[in-house]
Amino acid sequence: MELDHVSFRYSGASTSIQKVTATVPTGQILSIIGPNGAGKTTLLKLMLGQLMPEQGQIKVQGQPLQDLSLKQRAQTMAFVSQQHAVYDDLRVKDVVKMGRLASHSLLATITDEEIQPYLAQVHLETLAERWLSSLSGGQQQRVWIAAALAQEPQMLFLDEPTTYLDVGHQRDLMTLIRELQYTVHMTVVLVLHDINQALMVSDHVWLLKQGQLIADRPAKDCFDAELLQQVFGLGIQIVEVPQYGPYIIQVP
Numbered sequence: 686m687e688l689d690h691v692s693f694r695y696s697g698a699s700t701s702i703q704k705v706t707a708t709v710p711t712g713q714i715l716s717i718i719g720p721n722g723a724g725k726t727t728l729l730k731l732m733l734g735q736l737m738p739e740q741g742q743i744k745v746q747g748q749p750l751q752d753l754s755l756k757q758r759a760q761t762m763a764f765v766s767q768q769h770a771v772y773d774d775l776r777v778k779d780v781v782k783m784g785r786l787a788s789h790s791l792l793a794t795i796t797d798e799e800i801q802p803y804l805a806q807v808h809l810e811t812l813a814e815r816w817l818s819s820l821s822g823g824q825q826q827r828v829w830i831a832a833a834l835a836q837e838p839q840m841l842f843l844d845e846p847t848t849y850l851d852v853g854h855q856r857d858l859m860t861l862i863r864e865l866q867y868t869v870h871m872t873v874v875l876v877l878h879d880i881n882q883a884l885m886v887s888d889h890v891w892l893l894k895q896g897q898l899i900a901d902r903p904a905k906d907c908f909d910a911e912l913l914q915q916v917f918g919l920g921i922q923i924v925e926v927p928q929y930g931p932y933i934i935q936v937p
């Protein structure tokens with residue numbers, strides 16, 4: 686996916702995204718990080734075609750995003766949002782079947798067997814019959830990821846996937862995302878608040894500040910206190926943790 690001078694402004698608001706030009710690295714994990722209100726979610730929505738750029742263009746495999754039909758978009762990109770609708774009357778398997786609709790026209794033609802591999806990818810194969818509402822937050826998040834995988838997209842977008850998860854489940858989810866990218870070779874685009882988490886899981890990073898792309902570089906080159914200080918407006922120090930590597934801490 687290529688973004689060429691993409692700008693966007695919500696009506697009546699100041700510019701949210703300013704002339705962003707960048708390429709999403711294919712087959713890699715890209716994290717978009719930046720302070721609150723930097724425009725991360727807005728940029729994600731533009732990349733998903735949920736918002737239209739005011740200026741500039743987004744292309745997917747050389748084709749303008751707006752030229753893709755809804756079906757083509759569903760086969761190219763899947764999105765796991767930060768907040769999910771609450772369903773009391775859906776079983777896990779029904780949610781995953783909704784993802785398979787990218788390849789079928791009728792829900793009724795999708796079998797239980799067909800969705801098993803996607804549940805297995807997120808290690809939930811034994812929970813297919815359970816009501817979604819009876820699962821923990823972390824398990825529900827995995828179900829939505831399974832539904833996204835069932836679309837068999839080339840790109841998977843996740844907006845703040847670790848919100849509401851405790852640190853153990855956050856680590857499990859990050860491991861799962863890495864595993865999926867490794868086994869399915871999917872391009873993954875993540876919005877993450879936790880810089881250390883983002884740098885640990887990602888291959889590549891976009892740093893956003895006030896709608897502008899401040900840095901577009903490999904994750905390993907983001908351990909740059911001056912750069913992070915400029916983006917987040919905080920005192921930043923980088924410490925070396927034995928058996929882990931560089932770790933970013935905020936200092937007064």
Ligand SMILES: Nc1ncnc2c1ncn2[C@@H]1O[C@H](COP(=O)(O)OP(=O)(O)OP(=O)(O)O)[C@@H](O)[C@H]1O
Nearest residue numbers: 695696698701719720721722723724725726727728
């Ligand atoms: N629907 C909307 N209408 C008007 N302004 C909006 C709307 N959504 C977001 N904004 C504004 O656009 C700017 C970017 O918001 P966005 O949600 O993209 O930032 P973000 O980096 O994802 O923030 P956060 O880290 O807090 O989730 C902010 O100034 C925000 O107030």
